[in-house]
Amino acid sequence: MAIPQHTIDQILDRTDIVDVIGQFVKLKKTGRTYSGCCPFHQEKSPSFHVYRDKQYFHCFGCQANGNAIRFLMDIGSRNFVEVMKDLSSQTGVELPKDNTDSNKLKYKRETAKPKVVAAPKPQNNQTAPNNVKNLEHIPNDTAQVEHFDPFAEFQASEQDFSNDPFASFEQMPMSDVQQDGNLYDLLENIAQFYERQLPKSQSAQQYFKQRGLTAETIAYWRLGFAPEDWQHLEKAFPQDIEGLKLLGLIRTSDNGREFDLLRDRVIFPIRDSKGRVVGFGGRALNDEIKPKYINSPDSEVFHKNQLLYGLYEGRKEKAQDWLMVEGYMDVIALQQYGLHGAVATLGTASNTDHISILFKQNNRITIAFDGDAAGQKAARRTLEIALPLLNDGRELKFFVLPNDHDPDSLIRREGIENFRRLLEQAPLMSDFIFAYLTRNQDVSTPEGKSQVMGELKNLTELLPKHGSFRYLLQQFFREKLGFNRKWQPQVNNDASLSFSTKIDAEEYVIAILLNHPYLYIHFEPLRALIAEDQLLFKILNILNVIFEDLPDDPELSIYYVLGACANYHHELHNILLHANVSDYTSSPEQADKLAADLSTKLQLQSLKHKIKSKQFKSIAEMKNLKLQIYEIDKKRSMTLIEE
Secondary structure, eight states, rough: OOOOOHHHHHHHHHHHHHHHHTTTTTOOTTTTTEOOOOTSSSSSSSOOOOOOTTTEEEHHHHHHHOOHHHHHHHHHOOOOHHHHHHHHHHHHHOSSGGGSSOOOTTTEEEOOOOOOOOOOOOOOTTOOOOOOOOOOGOSSGGGOOOOOOHHHHHHHHHGGGGOOTHHHHHHHGGGGGHHHHHHHHHHOOOOOOHHHHHOHHHHHHHHHHHOOHHHHHHHHHOOOOEEETTTTHHHHHHGGGHHHHHOOOOOETTTTTTTEEEEEEEEEEEETTSEEEEEEEEEEETTTTTSSEEEEEOOOOGGGGGBBBBBBHHHTOOOOOOEEEEEEEHHHHHHHHTTOOEEEESSOOHHHHHHHHHHHOOSSSEEEESSSHHHHHHHHHHHHHHGOOOOOEEEEEEEOOOTOOOOOHHHHHHHHHHHHHHHTTBBBBHHHHHHHHTTTSOOTSSHHHHHHHHHHHHTTTTTTTTTSHHHHHHHHHHHTTTSSSOOOOOOOOOOOOOTTTTTTTHHHHHHHHHHGGGGHHHHHHGGSSTTTTSSHHHHHHHHHHHHHOSSSSSHHHHHHHHHHTGHHHHHHHHHHHHHGGGGGSSSSHHHHHHHHHHHHHHHHHHHHHHTTTTTTTTHHHHHHHHHHHHHHHHHHHHHHOOO
């Protein structure tokens, strides 16, 4: 069975590699990855890592690596097709039934009809023979063309081939030979056709000019124009009618008349993640025409719920910061001003697939909303969609636009520098949720606080159960509302500067864990790197046992951990007395980031110390330690670039 690449990509997009591998390997969250003992070789300490954002696994011991398909093939000694059938049933993506039906991208092209060329007009006073009429004067009524000679074009052209009997065959275009068409090829040809029509329409050119687009921008986005003619595509692609119907670009009216979907509209070609044209958006030039925007319908190659306009272009420009906006023109205007990474949904509300696609590009994304009631409603809906996807390390910001402005108009009014400043000031999700939930409540009263905490509970239940963020968010709200100590945010961008002179880094981590035990998942990798006689190792081991049972309430979870660590009461009392972990109450996002950064630093220190002090048993183990250092350094470098 031949499986098209686009079907494989679709299945992988809908498959969570952590869930797949978790059925065979006990995985633990370790920072932004999941780790466990490799199933492909014997080992005691985990060197097998799974990267959810990249949908990829890698073992630093035996070098096994790949995606979910490769893992299932290797773990079960199964072939590719067997694995794809299983994943197909799990994801709901249909596989081709057999080889004859393996490529739904194909369609039958019609045989090209011979072109009828008009006979030469008579010279001077010479009259045309009765059996050859000037085609310009041939009426549409076939009853009136009984004297028309279908062979006249060959008789008239006979002189051209008198010297070379094969000339007529050489001039026969290859497109006249019947062959299967490909939908991707047809879409590319249509995009080029619409591009060629733009210079022919003054109104379309004027529209783009009024929107401030340059010629370079128009060319970059391959913008075009669809003529008013109701059947312009049939005339331009007479051999591809079946393909046009499969793409939904030709419609049939109630009386059976066929017409083109897009007419008298400026055209926005839509490209998939590989840069292939898969559909079109059309905007009416007359604002009185409804709907103002029309998109291609779903087809074998176009699934609007799984595509983002501008994603390919942003990746092409190596965008680091990603902003979801509402419309095509917003994406284009931001790109023209030098702000790459803006994307838009294709006429649909944002969904889980859209958010997941963006989180695969970067763990930090921003979503723009209007400031009116409709915008707030959309923001709440997006929150409910995004919260289950907020694994540790992911960050979501909300860019609330001024009234009567979209990103396109705002950037033209403010300029790129002010726009960037406004974008950078967009509130983190924790701040946005607090503002959103308290907007209609009097939080100075017990009743108001109770209402806010009740709504918060409904939202936090959508967050991943064992991530640190749900605990951090609850504590954030409790302190903001005055349930705990007075809220005094103290932000420190370098966690290492917070170390007290009276305690070392390992003791500082212990203080963090006692105050914020849900941050354990960031420090769990240290268990495999530090000596078993160290206090930190013992505390991490205790947390490893009790972490699944930690109470949801942040305060109760602290007492729970202190009780579990009662055997080390005197040492812990001294650490808590001298450690200042106020940085970890600045915001949930900041606390999460500081914990991840500090854990990474300590992992690097431990690995480098092992090599320097020659704490390895073989050359292979030394190489493995160096490889781990390389991977951590690489991850840190990518994080710094993103910031």
